[in-house]
Amino acid sequence: MATTALQALCSSGIHISSDTAEYHQIPEFKEYLSDATTNPSLVLAAVSKPEYADIVQDAVQFARGRLPAASVTETTALALDRALVQVGAEISKIVPGRVSVSVDPRIANDAEAMIRKGLTLVSLLEELGIPRHRILIKIPATYEGICAAQALEHPAAGAGAPIHTNMTLVFGRVQALACAQAGVAVISPFIGRVKDWWDAQGAPAAGLAQHPGVLLVQGIRAAYAAHGYAGKTQIMAAGFRAVDEIVELGKYGVAGGPDVVTLPPHLLDGLRMRENLALPLEFEPSPVDVAATPAYFGGADAAEGAAAYARDILHEMIAAVKVPEGLAKFSADAQILEDLVKQKVLN
Template identity: 45%
Template sequence: MARNLLEQLREMTVVVADTGDIQAIEKFKPRDATTNPSLITAAAQMPQYQGIVDDTLKGARATLGAGASASEVASLAFDRLAVSFGLKILEIIPGRVSTEVDARLSYDTEATIAKGRELIAQYEAQGVSRERVLIKIASTWEGIQAAAVLEKENIACNLTLLFGIHQAIACAENGITLISPFVGRILDWYKKDTGRDSYEPAEDPGVVSVTSIYNYYKKFGYKTEVMGASFRNVGEITELAGCDLLTIAPSLLAELHETEGELPRKLDPKHAASESIEKITMDKATFDSMHQENRMANDKLAEGILGFEKALESLEALLAERLAALEA
């Protein structure tokens, strides 16, 4: 009997939903879910989630009092909204939700540590154990150092906006729980840089990057999990079958569910063990040097942080408008 690709993928890889859309999570029933500022901003504009937004705004107003300005209330509500969505998501999934630190703190280690602790405190105040939350931080050197501190406090982290092996090695050597290397954004950069319209899945630069990171981790026995992210097509996903986790948008989850055929395992620890790979010791000087030499990682990390910053600013403006409407 023919089986769909999603069913087979789940037998070798933990499938994670890459969305803030609670209805999509209910439909596909992933173990874990990830969000980011862009996804939360999109979800906050959906009519079905207006109640979450309104309740968060009312709570922020109650905390700050009648004398606080609309911008102050919106800023606090923005801080709490990702957790509000995370709490709803955790009612549906059995595993963990990733909640992102403000991207504007990406180069500030101490502020990132403080924000990570604050997010965990919000979850724990609502009766959610920290074991069910991953604090999502950009893979700058400063972000990785912040995550290392949080990990020592049993606050698990998901290092995002990861584009190069240097970022991955730094995360592994600092005992980070999970990394999210971005497949599709790497492909985007190479298509633009080379002028090519497409790549075969096995040659996709994003697939090649994640495969090399996975093999490096398994070869040297690192415990950090690899979660491929940011997919542009099903071919990228099937080429990474066997990866520890894959976080997939609802549209691609639907395509996998609707497609039947054999899905062979592509990533395997046994194969990685036999690979000839040179081990690299990572310090800040090595990290900075490798980052500067990797034009793609350099460009995409900066671009990704800027994109998330813009999404946060859009969300704050959206919340200020909604508050004005509620209080009119």
């Protein structure tokens, strides 16, 4: 029986997440979606359009009412947070599962600031009626970000319920293993940007089966299975550039691919237009030397784990370059969004 790639992907066991802040576009694909992701860049793109412009004005009114005597800086900060969570709340009315809302990428190297921001965002979402189990706080997978996520996921006794996290800007196996050791809920490897890195290194052209982003996810899946992390830390593949990448990554189903793919509307539509595909195939993972994996998190010596992480990130190299590069882009958009909010506060 003929089927579309979108239907085949769903039947393979891989869940599908929407990757847009433009929530009016999501209902068209609702039957296929379980989750959704956002970030400041996506929110900026949305509120720059007339149909979403009220989000910022409503957020400013909320902040003024909550903090009537606050400074412009304080009002702007609360209004910015409110705008981010309002988008998440609107999307949560459409998809049945979890919605990812990002901390400010400009604080990606400050663990305490990310913990505070995560607590603030969850509190604002809960005020809007979104239960904690439907929230993922998206945090950049810097070392400090992983530390912050570990603290949110595993609070001290009496410090409140866990806050689950989605670690973004994952480019290599070292980050992926560190995140799983820290006990985070979800990691998001960026498929297209991984290929960009290897292309820049002069890697020879190869077919989709040798796509570096696809191979990374397959390697993470094998490592997670070998270490016992499967079912504890999910893999949400992100940053696809083409339908062919998604089809290639999904051909082994969950056994050899991600738990979730997060996709913008144009790629969801592309999958829906692609027909006559049968998934999944049987996956044969590469061997994993479990004993050789350092304990970056959760070991007996935290300082030794931190040193091993710093050493291995530099050796692997890709995250050392691509994380700051990604943060620079997200941070620039976060600043534009903040300036837009601030202008509304001043008016």
